[in-house]
Amino acid sequence: MAKPDKAAAIAELTDRFRSSNAAVLTEYRGLSVAQLKTLRRSLSGDATYAVVKNTLTAIAAKDAGLDGLDDAALAGPSAIAFVTGDPVSVAKGLRDFARANPALVIKGGVLDGRALTAADVTKLADLESREVLLAKAAGAMKGALSQAVYLFAAPASSAARVVEALRAQQAEGTAEAA
Structure with a gap:
C-alpha cells in the first residue's frame, strides 16, 4: 500500500x-x-x-x-x-x-x-435484549407504583370502614331504643 x-x-x-x-x-x-x-x-x-x-x-x-x-x-x-x-x-x-x-x-x-x-x-x-430489559424495568416500576397506591389508599379505605361500622352501630342503637 x-x-x-x-x-x-x-x-x-x-x-x-x-x-x-x-x-x-x-x-x-x-x-x-x-x-x-x-x-x-x-x-x-x-x-x-x-x-x-x-x-x-x-x-x-x-x-x-x-x-x-x-x-x-x-x-x-x-x-x-x-x-x-x-x-x-x-x-x-x-x-x-x-x-x-x-x-x-x-x-x-x-x-x-x-x-x-x-x-x-x-x-x-x-x-437479554435492550427491549426485554426495559420491559422488565417498566414492570418492576409498575409493581412498585401499585404497591404505593395500595399503601396510600389503605388509610382512607380503613377510615371509611370504621366510619361505616360506627354508623351501623349507631343505627343499631337507635333501633333498639325505639
Missing part, C-alpha cells in the same frame, strides 16, 4: 471507531467468502463487518483514543464488527455464528471506550 492509501485507510478506520459505540475484534481464518457474506448479512442491521490490517488498526485505535486493542488481540487475520446499533444483538449474532462455524474466533473488543476480553463479549451476548 502506498502512503496516501495507508493514510486514507487509517483515517477511515479512525472514523469508524469514533462513530461506533462498540467494536468486536474477530479472527476469520478458515471461513469461506460465502460464510463471511452470511455473517455480514446477519449483522447488517446493527454493525458493519470489515476485514482489517492489524498495523493500520492499531494506529487508528490510538488515533481514536482507544487503548483497549493490544498487540495480542491484533495477531493473525483480523476483522472488526463496528457496532452502530445494539451491542448485545451483535454479540449474540457473533456468538451464534461462531457456534455454527468454529473457525470464527472472537478475540475481544471495545465498548464505550472500555476494553473487552473474549469472555466479556460472551457475557454481553448472554444478556
Whole structure:
C-alpha cells in the first residue's frame, strides 16, 4: 500500500471507531467468502463487518483514543464488527455464528471506550435484549407504583370502614331504643 492509501485507510478506520459505540475484534481464518457474506448479512442491521490490517488498526485505535486493542488481540487475520446499533444483538449474532462455524474466533473488543476480553463479549451476548430489559424495568416500576397506591389508599379505605361500622352501630342503637 502506498502512503496516501495507508493514510486514507487509517483515517477511515479512525472514523469508524469514533462513530461506533462498540467494536468486536474477530479472527476469520478458515471461513469461506460465502460464510463471511452470511455473517455480514446477519449483522447488517446493527454493525458493519470489515476485514482489517492489524498495523493500520492499531494506529487508528490510538488515533481514536482507544487503548483497549493490544498487540495480542491484533495477531493473525483480523476483522472488526463496528457496532452502530445494539451491542448485545451483535454479540449474540457473533456468538451464534461462531457456534455454527468454529473457525470464527472472537478475540475481544471495545465498548464505550472500555476494553473487552473474549469472555466479556460472551457475557454481553448472554444478556437479554435492550427491549426485554426495559420491559422488565417498566414492570418492576409498575409493581412498585401499585404497591404505593395500595399503601396510600389503605388509610382512607380503613377510615371509611370504621366510619361505616360506627354508623351501623349507631343505627343499631337507635333501633333498639325505639
